[in-house]
Amino acid sequence: MASSASPETPKPKIIPGPGGYVLEDVPHLLDYIPDLPVYTNPLQDNPAYSVVKQYFVHVDDTVPQKIVVHKDSPRGVHFRRAGPRQKVYFHSDDVHACIVTCGSLCPGLNTVIREIVCGLYHMYGVKKVLGIDGGYRGFYAKNTVHLNPKVVNGIHKRGGTILGTSRGGHDTTKIVDSIQDRGINQVYIIGGDGTQRGASVIFEEVRRRGLKVSVVGIPKTIDNDVPVIDKSFGFDTAVEEAQRAINAAHVEAESSENCIGLVKLMGRYSGFIAMYATLASRDVDCCLMPESPFYLEGPGGLFEYIERRLKENGHMVLVIAEGAGQELLAESSTQKDASGNKLLQDVGLWLSQRIKEHFSKETMMTINLKYIDPTYMIRAIPSNASDNVYCTLLAQSAVHGAMAGYTGYTSGLVNGRQTYIPFYRITEKQNKVVITDRMWARLLSSTNQPSFLHPKDIIEDEVDEASPLFDNGNCNPS
Ligand SMILES: Nc1ncnc2c1ncn2[C@@H]1O[C@H](COP(=O)(O)OP(=O)(O)OP(=O)(O)O)[C@@H](O)[C@H]1O
Numbered sequence: 365m366a367s368s369a370s371p372e373t374p375k376p377k378i379i380p381g382p383g384g385y386v387l388e389d390v391p392h393l394l395d396y397i398p399d400l401p402v403y404t405n406p407l408q409d410n411p412a413y414s415v416v417k418q419y420f421v422h423v424d425d426t427v428p429q430k431i432v433v434h435k436d437s438p439r440g441v442h443f444r445r446a447g448p449r450q451k452v453y454f455h456s457d458d459v460h461a462c463i464v465t466c467g468s469l470c471p472g473l474n475t476v477i478r479e480i481v482c483g484l485y486h487m488y489g490v491k492k493v494l495g496i497d498g499g500y501r502g503f504y505a506k507n508t509v510h511l512n513p514k515v516v517n518g519i520h521k522r523g524g525t526i527l528g529t530s531r532g533g534h535d536t537t538k539i540v541d542s543i544q545d546r547g548i549n550q551v552y553i554i555g556g557d558g559t560q561r562g563a564s565v566i567f568e569e570v571r572r573r574g575l576k577v578s579v580v581g582i583p584k585t586i587d588n589d590v591p592v593i594d595k596s597f598g599f600d601t602a603v604e605e606a607q608r609a610i611n612a613a614h615v616e617a618e619s620s621e622n623c624i625g626l627v628k629l630m631g632r633y634s635g636f637i638a639m640y641a642t643l644a645s646r647d648v649d650c651c652l653m654p655e656s657p658f659y660l661e662g663p664g665g666l667f668e669y670i671e672r673r674l675k676e677n678g679h680m681v682l683v684i685a686e687g688a689g690q691e692l693l694a695e696s697s698t699q700k701d702a703s704g705n706k707l708l709q710d711v712g713l714w715l716s717q718r719i720k721e722h723f724s725k726e727t728m729m730t731i732n733l734k735y736i737d738p739t740y741m742i743r744a745i746p747s748n749a750s751d752n753v754y755c756t757l758l759a760q761s762a763v764h765g766a767m768a769g770y771t772g773y774t775s776g777l778v779n780g781r782q783t784y785i786p787f788y789r790i791t792e793k794q795n796k797v798v799i800t801d802r803m804w805a806r807l808l809s810s811t812n813q814p815s816f817l818h819p820k821d822i823i824e825d826e827v828d829e830a831s832p833l834f835d836n837g838n839c840n841p842s
């Protein structure tokens with residue numbers, strides 16, 4: 365169904381209220397297709413929900429972005445609370461949904477696919493759900509697969525994505541042509557920051573064409589670099605799996621004299637995996653991340669610290685995120701992957717080499733170094749129990765929002781509540797570890813590593829820049 369849409373780029377829907385309250389609302393199909401037929405939500409007749417008090421989310425329910433406030437502070441930015449609405453804008457028989465997974469693998473992708481299919485089927489009676497094969501390019505260059513609860517049963521126990529995924533290949537016109545030609549009216553797009561940027565331009569094109577199509581993002585990434593949300597699904601599982609590599613490094617290091625266990629972990633631009641794996645392990649003596657510059661030689665440098673730790677303890681464990689210290693490598697790479705992400709040099713191998721050279725040439729100390737790079741092993745696994753529950757809630761929230769006619773949003777957890785976040789808030793920046801925050805101080809005090817920084821080197825981050833993992837008082841109460 366098409367209508368006479370206004371061609372201009374949609375403006376953010378900012379709704380002010382008393383006391384400095386601001387709702388950063390998400391678009392609705394009614395914004396550009398007036399007079400849409402409205403239906404009663406079929407959930408009201410679903411026996412599973414018959415005893416739930418106030419099952420439907422109140423139209424005015426919103427969730428604050430910041431929950432730590434002062435008594436005089438303004439009420440601040442809020443997002444629309446996710447969940448089922450009393451009225452829906454799709455008749456179940458008319459829904460033709462599709463699901464696509466893009467970017468790299470992440471534990472939980474299959475769980476989200478499963479729960480979107482089952483949510484649509486069991487909660488709303490929707491029978492037509494297509495899986496798009498192989499990421500964005502699958503819309504126009506690959507086959508599709510029909511999904512139903514039987515097809516997706518049990519897939520949450522498997523790593524990877526049953527739909528396949530890819531980088532690159534985002535051609536907005538071809539993708540929206542495919543959506544239009546196939547009569548798809550709900551598009552569920554699972555992926556990281558790049559994917560959400562792709563979803564945002566698909567939504568804009570859909571809106572420009574005036575199509576009755578809800579475009580919904582579900583944020584995934586083990587790197588946790590998607591802003592605003594508490595954390596991305598798969599992160600927890602990846603951190604848990606990284607413990608196995610750190611444990612092995614510790615066992616090796618403890619077993620030989622002057623032994624260094626060095627572990628490289630994923631994290632291209634953000635060091636969350638390295639930081640959380642370090643904090644969880646307590647066996648790590650030093651954690652290096654892209655957000656915290658370091659140097660090797662001289663007073664206060666890494667070599668001096670390693671030497672001290674070996675003399676004190678006889679062994680040590682180092683964790684380095686793959687994006688750390690890239691500026692120190694002689695040749696920094698200018699190569700990019702198909703999506704435009706920087707392809708990095710192997711900082712783990714480089715650091716191993718530099719440490720070995722330093723101790724053989726500059727000191728009388730004989731060292732042992734055991735290098736472990738678990739690479740894809742931390743993400744090519746099924747999600748753990750906590751991520752599985754998280755994926756289920758994200759997927760169900762995504763479905764409720766699309767059925768209620770919302771579009772152009774990412775389904776995300778903010779301060780422990782499911783919300784709908786407008787795409788522009790998700791795509792405007794990347795989430796990074798804030799090294800002026802207490803959490804980094806906690807890490808420094810747990811490892812006793814040097815900070816490699818002087819207070820004068822630190823440019824104050826604005827309070828709003830702080831990562832939700834630190835700032836929201838939920839995942840990591842300060
Ligand atoms: N600015 C953009 N506009 C349109 N499409 C984009 C944009 N950035 C990335 N994409 C598309 O999104 C898809 C996934 O992007 P990318 O490979 O960067 O992974 P991601 O979603 O960031 O996940 P991760 O980084 O966790 O692997 C690719 O198909 C890519 O072409």
Ligand SMILES: O=P(O)(O)OC[C@H]1O[C@](O)(CO)[C@@H](O)[C@@H]1O
Nearest residue numbers: 468469585586587630631632701
């Ligand atoms: O080799 P691939 O599949 O492009 O993935 C590598 C990247 O994926 C990520 O894990 C993001 O999921 C980055 O940390 C890493 O650099």
Ligand SMILES: [Mg+2]
Nearest residue numbers: 467556557558
């Ligand atoms: Mg990314």
